[in-house]
Amino acid sequence: MTRSVKTPCIGVCSTVFGDEVCRGCKRFQNEVIDWNSYQDSQKIAVLSRLESLKTQIMESKISIVNKKLLQNQLDTLDIKYVIEDNPFCWVFDLLRQASQSIDSLQDFGVVLKDGVEKGAFKYVQLFYNYYAGKPRETKDIHINEDTPLFTD
Numbered sequence: 001m002t003r004s005v006k007t008p009c010i011g012v013c014s015t016v017f018g019d020e021v022c023r024g025c026k027r028f029q030n031e032v033i034d035w036n037s038y039q040d041s042q043k044i045a046v047l048s049r050l051e052s053l054k055t056q057i058m059e060s061k062i063s064i065v066n067k068k069l070l071q072n073q074l075d076t077l078d079i080k081y082v083i084e085d086n087p088f089c090w091v092f093d094l095l096r097q098a099s100q101s102i103d104s105l106q107d108f109g110v111v112l113k114d115g116v117e118k119g120a121f122k123y124v125q126l127f128y129n130y131y132a133g134k135p136r137e138t139k140d141i142h143i144n145e146d147t148p149l150f151t152d
Helices: 029-037 040-059 067-076 087-101 118-131
Strands: 062-064 110-112
Touching: 040 087, 062 087, 067 087
Parallel strands: none
Antiparallel strands: 062 110
16 A cells, blocks of 8 residues: 655645635645645655745755754654755744744754844744734744845
């Protein structure tokens, strides 16, 4: 018996509210609706696109300086991640599941890249939480509009 390809759904589907792209799993509305009728090859293609997207986003903002520390911390905190995915996807999963309790990314073997200010990281957290449907959890995050998000 072969196992089916696991859905990327995280239970925060916004396509039911008319979004063309789900705020939770980042699939297009038609992919969410048609997922159960897809062949495994189609599901794998969608998962590959999502992994590529998450990797591209995270790789532009952070560096992983200690992959083993990152993995150990994810396991210790019981953060759900796909070990076969790119480690930048692990960081995405970490932020999605525990961003409000992270004091320092360095504790996870991760650092912000040069030119990315800490304020920009808070902005990314705010943006993510808004689109994940959790704006009430970010009431303590303030962005100074006069401060640029990226430095030269």
